[in-house]
Amino acid sequence: MNSVEGVAIASRVGAPSIFLRDITKAYGETLALSDVSLDLRAGEVHALLGENGAGKTTLMKILYGLTQPDSGQIEADGVVLKISSPRDARAAGIGMVTQHFSLVKNMTVVENIALADAKTFSIDLGGVRGAIVASSARYGLDVPPDAIISSLPIALQQRAEILKALMSGCSYLILDEPTAVLGPQDIDSLLEVIRRLRSDAGIGIVLISHKMAEIEKVADRVSVLRRGQVVSSSLANGITSKELVTLMVGQPSSPVAPRKRTPSEGQDAILVLESVAVNTETGGLSNINFEVRPGEILGIAGVSGNGQTELVNILSGTLGIDSGTISVEGTQLGENTPQSLMRAGVGILGEDRHASAVHGLKVVENLVLDCLESFTNKLQLDRKKMDSHCESAIAEFEIKATANQAFGTLSGGNMQKVLLARLFSRKPKVAIISQPTRGLDVMSTKYVRSLIGQACSDGTAVLLVSEDLDEILELADRIAVMYRGSVIGIVDHSQASRESVGELMAGIAK
Amino acid sequence: MKARFALRASTPWWRGPLLIGIAGLVTILISSIIIRWAGGAPIPAARYIFISPLQSRFGFTEALLSATPLVFTGAAVAIAFRAGYWNIGAEGQLLAGTIGATWVGINAESLPRFIGVPLILLSGMLFGALWALSPALLRTRLGIDEVVTTLLLNPVALLIITGLLNGPWRNTETGFPDSDVIADSTKLWIIWPDTRVHFGLAVGVVIIGLCWWFVGKMSGGLKLRAVGLAPNASRIAGLPVERTLLTTALVSGGIAGLGGASEIAGVAHQLTTGISNNFGYTGVIVATLAALSFIGALFVALMFGVITVGSFSASRALEIPTTIGQVLQAVLLLTVVSALVIQKYQVIWTTNKSKNRE
Numbered sequence: 001m002n003s004v005e006g007v008a009i010a011s012r013v014g015a016p017s018i019f020l021r022d023i024t025k026a027y028g029e030t031l032a033l034s035d036v037s038l039d040l041r042a043g044e045v046h047a048l049l050g051e052n053g054a055g056k057t058t059l060m061k062i063l064y065g066l067t068q069p070d071s072g073q074i075e076a077d078g079v080v081l082k083i084s085s086p087r088d089a090r091a092a093g094i095g096m097v098t099q100h101f102s103l104v105k106n107m108t109v110v111e112n113i114a115l116a117d118a119k120t121f122s123i124d125l126g127g128v129r130g131a132i133v134a135s136s137a138r139y140g141l142d143v144p145p146d147a148i149i150s151s152l153p154i155a156l157q158q159r160a161e162i163l164k165a166l167m168s169g170c171s172y173l174i175l176d177e178p179t180a181v182l183g184p185q186d187i188d189s190l191l192e193v194i195r196r197l198r199s200d201a202g203i204g205i206v207l208i209s210h211k212m213a214e215i216e217k218v219a220d221r222v223s224v225l226r227r228g229q230v231v232s233s234s235l236a237n238g239i240t241s242k243e244l245v246t247l248m249v250g251q252p253s254s255p256v257a258p259r260k261r262t263p264s265e266g267q268d269a270i271l272v273l274e275s276v277a278v279n280t281e282t283g284g285l286s287n288i289n290f291e292v293r294p295g296e297i298l299g300i301a302g303v304s305g306n307g308q309t310e311l312v313n314i315l316s317g318t319l320g321i322d323s324g325t326i327s328v329e330g331t332q333l334g335e336n337t338p339q340s341l342m343r344a345g346v347g348i349l350g351e352d353r354h355a356s357a358v359h360g361l362k363v364v365e366n367l368v369l370d371c372l373e374s375f376t377n378k379l380q381l382d383r384k385k386m387d388s389h390c391e392s393a394i395a396e397f398e399i400k401a402t403a404n405q406a407f408g409t410l411s412g413g414n415m416q417k418v419l420l421a422r423l424f425s426r427k428p429k430v431a432i433i434s435q436p437t438r439g440l441d442v443m444s445t446k447y448v449r450s451l452i453g454q455a456c457s458d459g460t461a462v463l464l465v466s467e468d469l470d471e472i473l474e475l476a477d478r479i480a481v482m483y484r485g486s487v488i489g490i491v492d493h494s495q496a497s498r499e500s501v502g503e504l505m506a507g508i509a510k
Numbered sequence: 511m512k513a514r515f516a517l518r519a520s521t522p523w524w525r526g527p528l529l530i531g532i533a534g535l536v537t538i539l540i541s542s543i544i545i546r547w548a549g550g551a552p553i554p555a556a557r558y559i560f561i562s563p564l565q566s567r568f569g570f571t572e573a574l575l576s577a578t579p580l581v582f583t584g585a586a587v588a589i590a591f592r593a594g595y596w597n598i599g600a601e602g603q604l605l606a607g608t609i610g611a612t613w614v615g616i617n618a619e620s621l622p623r624f625i626g627v628p629l630i631l632l633s634g635m636l637f638g639a640l641w642a643l644s645p646a647l648l649r650t651r652l653g654i655d656e657v658v659t660t661l662l663l664n665p666v667a668l669l670i671i672t673g674l675l676n677g678p679w680r681n682t683e684t685g686f687p688d689s690d691v692i693a694d695s696t697k698l699w700i701i702w703p704d705t706r707v708h709f710g711l712a713v714g715v716v717i718i719g720l721c722w723w724f725v726g727k728m729s730g731g732l733k734l735r736a737v738g739l740a741p742n743a744s745r746i747a748g749l750p751v752e753r754t755l756l757t758t759a760l761v762s763g764g765i766a767g768l769g770g771a772s773e774i775a776g777v778a779h780q781l782t783t784g785i786s787n788n789f790g791y792t793g794v795i796v797a798t799l800a801a802l803s804f805i806g807a808l809f810v811a812l813m814f815g816v817i818t819v820g821s822f823s824a825s826r827a828l829e830i831p832t833t834i835g836q837v838l839q840a841v842l843l844l845t846v847v848s849a850l851v852i853q854k855y856q857v858i859w860t861t862n863k864s865k866n867r868e
Contacts, residue, residue, distance in 0.1 A: 316746055342748045356746055360739040361732075369736055370747040376729040 016077035017041045018063075018094070018172060018204070023072035025058055030439075032058045033069070034228045042171055043202040045194060047215040047236070050225035051248055051304050051467050056208045059225070060174045063206075064096040065089040095165030096174040099181070101157055105150040109143050109160045116164050135163055139196050140189075154282065155186035162193070172204040173197065179214055180305060181282060184484075191218050210248070210303050211484075212241040212506045226250055241506040245303065246498070249469045267293045268330070270461045271346070271430045276324035278310060285310050285485045288324065292430065292461040297452070299476025300465040303505050307485040308465050309351065312434045315463070316348040317341045328430065342370065347428030351435040351465070353415045359408030363399075364390040366407045367422050393421040398447065413444030420451055424460075431455060434465040449475060469498060469505075483507045529853050533845035540841050541834075550830035558824035559838065563816045569823070571705035575777065577815030578707075579604070579786070581714035582769025583793025584800065584807035585721050590762035591802050592725060594738035595755050599645065599660025600766040601790025603638040605667035607770025609674065610637025612781040615692025615774060616679070626695035630775045631713065631768060638767015639760045641667060646759035650752040656759070664790065672783055679781065689781040698776040710772030715808065717765055722804040734758055766790060795843045801850065814839060 018040040025033040033055045040046055050056045061067045063074060065083040074081045076092060083089050089096070103112050114128040132145045143159045144152075152160070158178060165173055175194075179187045195218055197203045209215060215222060215236065223233040224247040232239070232247045269291035276288040285307045292298045302308055313319035314326075317338035326333045328344040341348075350356040357366045364386050368375045375386050390403040399417045401410050407418065416436065423431060433452060437445040452475060456462050466472050472479055473496060480490045481504035489504045542552035563569035583600040590597035597603075611634040618626050645659035675687040682690055698709040725731035736744045737754045745751050769789065778785055796814060800806030821835025 318742075318745060338745055338748045339750070348746065350746055355740075356743055358736045358740040358743050361736060365732055365736070369732070369744070369749065372729045372732065379728050379730065381727060381729050381732060 019075045023069045042204045044220045045205045047207045047219035047222045054225040055228040093171040095170030101161045103149045110145045174206045176208045245506045272327040274325045296477045297462040299472035299479040302482035306482045315432045345429035347423045349433045364403040397421040430461045529849035533849040536845045537842045548830045550828040559820035563819040573815035573819045576818040577811045578711045579769045579789040580811035584796035586762045586765035587793045587797035588802045593734045593758040596657045600793045602664035602667035603641045603763040603766035604770040606641035607634035607638040607767025610634045611771035611774040615696045618693045621695045623695045630696040634771020635764040635768045639764040642763025708776035710776035718808045
């Protein structure tokens with residue numbers, strides 16, 4: 001790693017250091033950032049690590065003027081910067097490449113870049129073209145200047161976006177999960193570009209990522225955000241990947257008490273995935289193999305962004321697989337659609353409870369949405385049956401809501417209980433449960449976990465995807481670890497520990 | 511002091527009606543300025559527009575007649591919008607319905623009326639649904655935005671009518687570009703003796719009732735609402751999102767087409783290029799003002815009928831343009847939609863002090 005070199009360049013270039021001081025930002029009742037301070041230096045790659053929802057993107061949006069902090073300020077060499085829009089940020093020399101590019105798709109690269117700093121009514125396309133060719137060569141950012149954006153592969157579009165930011169004269173560049181959309185080779189060349197930007201041009205780079213390998217390769221300094229707070233900020237060569245993973249996922253809040261397990265060996269597997277692959281060239285999933293038996297919880301662990309979301313989407317039927325097979329109870333599914341999976345007895349609790357239910361409908365309506373046939377009498381809704389079903393679900397799952405309340409007005413915990421009630425009242429053979437306790441309070445978390453354990457004791461096969469390693473260690477019988485779109489290891493709970501699973505999560509295969 | 515808009519967590523029940531009332535007052539205020547500008551006196555104009563149609567049998571029944579096509583297009587737009595299918599093509603679908611109705615009407619000389627009437631209505635409905643089919647397929651199969659496609663098909667329907675009336679359907683007696691009068695066996699019954707109020711209004715009211723029943727009480731209606739409110743959540747719950755959208759689009763087109771048939775068989779009795787007085791577009795306004803409620807759409811359509819008839823009498827009495835009625839409808843749309851949005855927000859005043867760090 002190159003921290004020493006990086007610091008040396010910083011002093012040589014002399015661009016001001018940027019200091020984010022005591023930034024706090026709340027969205028409604030959720031505290032996204034709490035007194036976060038961060039030190040950025042020219043000529044340094046500063047990696048910002050953290051789980052989904054840790055606050056990385058919010059922090060960078062504040063730096064780039066896309067949102068305003070509730071309190072705190074941004075300073076450049078001690079002078080307070082007022083950044084209330086991206087225009088202010090660019091004027092202060094800060095550029096950003098977001099996950100969704102801001103390029104005009106039906107214009108060429110030259111036109112897009114000319115557009116970005118068109119100051120007058122006349123645009124010197126020839127001059128801009130020359131500047132692009134020069135910059136491309138200088139940073140190793142090869143882009144065909146006259147190509148229409150929409151005709152370019154995503155990696156080249158990204159280069160155009162980076163060029164655009166660089167040519168607007170920025171001395172700091174924020175890259176928000178730049179490798180999430182790239183394949184392995186494109187990732188390597190992007191990392192090379194980042195190195196050259198830092199070393200040759202003295203540009204300060206903020207790299208938002210949760211991929212250890214990339215951070216190991218290019219970062220000079222690493223800060224870890226967890227639940228809106230900076231939990232660590234240090235030189236990259238002073239910290240190991242394993243330590244970083246531990247910092248990201250946090251220490252166990254209480255000693256892990258594994259649930260009582262009943263052996264499920266000897267039973268035939270009920271859900272089997274064989275060589276499943278999807279979007280392999282853009283870093284999707286490849287070669288996914290595992291099976292889940294009745295009465296067993298298979299935990300899926302991994303640093304977020306390593307394919308868990310895609311896996312859940314495949315099993316909910318919203319993402320069709322490219323190759324491989326999915327079998328339920330020995331029968332191979334033809335196409336994985338929501339309907340075919342449901343018919344086969346697979347139920348799902350999605351990672352985003354807001355996106356899994358219809359906010360504008362009542363609790364009772366959401367509860368029966370996936371099994372309307374059983375509440376329909378001569379094409380009419382059987383309101384009485386719906387209401388009695390809802391009353392018993394409210395009682396059984398301890399939901400604090402009334403049947404006719406709009407789903408959107410419930411608290412997170414009660415939303416989750418409604419969705420779990422919907423899932424389990426179908427008596428699924430396989431339950432795919434993703435991030436069941438994300439954002440829930442302690443009581444709700446405990447209750448939701450006990451429900452999952454209960455379903456498993458009743459013979460349901462459970463696939464539990466969670467970013468909370470303690471949750472997986474507490475509940476799972478076996479733990480499959482995902483890394484870069486593949487399952488790189490499956491550990492039995494008796495051999496699993498934070499350390500052994502953490503090593504796999506960091507990509508240190510045995 | 512700085513103002514900031516924030517979403518309200520909850521809305522007290524009286525805010526909706528209060529804001530709608532304010533919107534009505536603002537509409538009257540703005541319209542008064544325009545009426546004054548057009549050379550009329552606002553207060554008598556308002557009396558002519560809103561009150562006079564309700565004071566005479568003739569005025570009232572003519573208002574019902576004007577409202578009839580809007581009942582159909584209002585229902586057609588409302589049901590599509592409830593499913594999240596943004597059908598702006600009720601105009602074209604209604605026009606297609608008039609083609610289907612005329613085709614039956616001018617070719618059904620020897621039928622008994624109890625067969626002729628259902629036939630002409632059915633034909634209008636089918637043509638309307640057919641006109642809605644291609645945008646619906648483009649949307650559900652290829653994801654092509656239906657707002658553009660349904661909208662752009664509207665003038666196409668009118669051009670087809672123009673072509674028909676200047677070609678095969680040119681009036682055989684007068685040679686003018688309007689169709690022959692349809693067979694008596696396909697003309698709708700007059701349901702209010704000695705007026706022009708026809709059976710189409712009854713059909714429209716039944717359609718409103720059916721839509722209300724379907725969307726509120728039947729399981730298909732719950733699917734429709736779920737798909738309209740949250741398509742992705744519906745997909746995860748295993749609902750057939752694309753099929754629901756396709757069916758709703760066809761039903762919506764069918765209702766608009768039925769409205770077209772009702773105009774041909776109920777009042778016009780022949781096809782002309784001016785058969786639709788922007789009924790489809792006004793249907794979008796009707797449905798929006800009714801906040802996509804079907805019963806609401808019925809009342810808004812009736813109110814628009816009153817305004818249409820009333821603006822004619824205001825025009826005759828005060829020598830102001832008849833388009834005042836349309837101006838009024840447009841202003842009402844803008845103010846009510848603004849009110850519906852404002853209802854969800856509250857203004858938070860912040861002093862500069864509290865923004866800085868303490």
